[in-house]
Amino acid sequence: MPGKSGSKRERQYEHIKDSAESRGASTGRAEELAARTVNKRRAQAGETKSSKSGGGSSPSGDRKSSGSGGPTRDELYAEARKRGIEGRSSMNKEQLAKALGR
Structure with missing residues (x-):
């Protein structure tokens, strides 16, 4: 853990690491x-410098595509599903947008 982390974050880190190891993950992976x-939790709580620059998801959990402010791939997929567009599961974001006429 980074040096400036609080004791709460240290405990979280150790708990998550121990839990992952008990599930069979290697020490490095854990x-x-x-x-x-x-x-991620530090960023969501505003405890990092980068959390103010918008890196990561918002506290409500809704994610937007970077830069454009347009719909995410999942949002496009949901709309394609409603419209019954064939082959939507194998389409990427750009293909979904084109199929939806965007």
Whole structure:
């Protein structure tokens, strides 16, 4: 864990790491999972510098595509599903948008 982390985050890190190891993950993988999870939670709580620049999801969990402000692939997929567009499951975001006439 980074040096400036609080004791709460240290406990979270150790708990997640131990849990992953008990599920059979290697030590390296368990450490990676724990670090990623704790860093994500720190960012969501506004405890990092990068959290203010918009990296990551919003607290409500809804994610938008980067830059354009347009719909996500999942949103396009849901609309294609409603419209009954064939082959939608294998389409990427751009293909879904084209099939929907966007």
